[in-house]
Amino acid sequence: MRRLSRFIDGRDETMYSFSLILIAFMHSHSSADGKTVSGVFRSDAAREHHGQYITRFLYHGDHGLMSYRLDNAPLAVQKEAKLLLFQTMEDFDNLSCLERVAGARLTITLSTEAHNESMPQQSSPHTWHVMYSDRYTCQEEALEDVMEGVGFQLVMLNPDSAGNPLDHFSGEEAGLHSFYFMLILAYFVACCIYLQPLWQALNKGGPMHTVLKVLSTALLLQGLSVIFNYIHMARYARDGVGTPLIGGIAEFCDMVAEVQMLYMLLSLCMGWTLSRGRKPQSRPLQWDSTPASTALALGAVFTQGALLIWEQFEDTEHHSYHAHHTVASLLLMALRLVLSLLLASVLYQIISTERSTLKRDFYLSFAKGCFLWFLCHPVLVLLSVIFNEHQKEKVITIGVILCQSISVVILYRLFLSRSLYWEVSSLSSVTLPLTMSRGPRGRY
Template identity: 70%
Template sequence: MSCMLVSVVAVVLLSSEVWGKTVTGLFQSDAARQQSGQFITTFMYQGDNGLLVCRLENSALAAEKESRLLLYQDLDSDMDNLSCSQRLARAQFSISLSQDEHNQTIPRQSSPTAWQALYADRYTCQEGSVIPAHADLTFTVLLFNPDSAGNPLEHFSAEEAGLLSFYFLLLLSYFIACCIYVQPLLQALRKGGPMHTVLKVLTTALALQGCSALCNYVHLARYSRDGVGIPLMGSLAECLDMVSQVSMLYMLLSLCLGWTLSRGRKPQSRPLQWERSPASTAVAVGGVITQGVLLLWEQFSEAEREHHSFHAQQSVAGLLLMALRVVLTLLLASVLYQIISTERSTLKRDFYLCFTKGCFLWFLCHPVLFLMSTIFNEHQREKVVTIGVILCQSISMVILYQLFLSRSLYWEVSSLSSVSLPLTMSRSNTRGRY
């Protein structure tokens, strides 16, 4: 608990000051000719006093090459049908790069609008000419949105605004919950019992999710200061979240298949263990491997984006991942329906119904939120999905904790009907403990 307190204090201290987004690189004449304008970055401005700052290390060479920084509002696919000179002429702003630093104010945006920055020079549209062997231009571009006081100091693009505050509140909630419930949970884990393995897996998944939120907060807090952040922390957050997702999937599949497959062939006098039959193991491991491959594929397909959310799912892999979750939900629904429809005990039926709610919330929140996000504006969709998925999965974990840990269900069901519960210990071990 003390370590968690130190971590929360540390990340809070990182958010004391806000600077601008920073993009560094090289202006290259070759790339500008190949692309009819070298792509630099995209930023979604909102409100008044948006600002772009461009700094050069060799302004004399830039002036010799007639270098320009072009700003486009809502650059669309129609630009691909235009000639090179027509494409460059469509820019809303053309900044002549002849000094060490250039400032460009963005006009007021009635609604958040994406702007793209391209680089061009005198050689961009001259396909038949030879580009002289000049050195590339080193640049630094900073992009700012207005902060709450109206000053151009806020780094975050419109679709990212508010995520830093959300992760701070999420960490604060984790910390408060940890202070309240960590002692009873540790006592339950020390005692063991029928749900010992489930509680360990559930606690591990929740801890991984909390560490992922902490890494995301550290990355975004640093990102708000220098516009770069700590990409390693962002990647680590995504990795931890993937491991948490895989752990929960394996646990839920194993429990449901264990309950179903064991009913027809195990005598009721024997307590149930974690089901390790070939059929259940094959389905659980297959589902885990498929989800893991899709998660990795989704991350690699989104790697070219400067900054993205793990829950954005804007690629083919992301869509397949959501389809997999829907299929798994249907599988779990059929399995749990068989159990509930044949169960005579009201107490055990309520137990399975509550478990079903937790499963459905975990698997269906992402596809449902993704569909719901289409009714929101473009700059709000990613935040709706990201925040909604994290909150829904956290609520799902709370439901499962209450189910397996509360006295009203966990202790009553485990003592009155231990033969129908998953992951129970042997009867001899139970007698020895209690």
């Protein structure tokens, strides 16, 4: 927390601290669904909901496997316990209890302590939903007593590259582990090349110092998220559970980066616009905060933070970038669209009244970085409808990470560009970092 605070100035410290506390509190209460699922089969829960929902898994290939282990097999036999597998949950709420049980695509009787069930062959990947049912699930009479539950462990496996059922990853997660590894490698190479010049630029200060610090913090948080996701999925590949805490920290890093970038981009745009009328020639293209711009940025930040927390409560699976399964996700994407329109309007006002070609180019490049950051998630969610079920999550996750990384690179190049940055600003070269007059010319 203290390290993060050093990258932001004093007036923003309270806002960031409050955001971090809220998100950390949310993660301490969230849970995760793994592909090795442990729990208790409960007759009362199955009776109340016409079947106790356990989990889902997207099988691909011809050698999928589902295995279970029970703590009390005789009690399961006494209850006539069974697992019901469905390939679709559409119109499920409109079915009666008996219709649900009879409509199961596959039924597995829980009659032994342990059992391995081979999944039916299928031509394309399909999601299977697992529910628990017993003799009391559809009973109309009230239960005389609450019977003891049956502890279980359920393991679902896809075929690996050799065709053996050893892969814990669901179909929509396959390949993400390798993607995170390649991304870590790319971050490492970029750090080796650009870390020293960037550190020197940050130490020099200048009018864009705050912007560069926020960008650096957002990039650092993105890198940490990638590392934590890789660690979580590396463990997940071995046991099907992974480390939910590490997965939660990865989401935490992503959300803090989102909050930081939102505050920075709104503050910059609104600060530029509101300051042009009262002092059009002083401090151009800087973080020129005003009470109005700060209030607007804080309002948007708290709204986004509330929606992010709501989204986590509605969708407890660990996804850094959720699709459109919940109301909170839809509202969050709508907020990003509204913010994009607001930024477009603000930047259009600036560009339309700007006479300098260099400054217009500066603002246009800045607009590209802004829109890429805000619009990549909604656009990719809309485009994902044309892909198959097992491809949607990978398209959204990989696409958002790459687009936001490109957005940060665009903004870095814009604010660190020696020629454009030097020529656009009307400040003295004595106060500018990365100018020809400070330090050796061939340093960068």
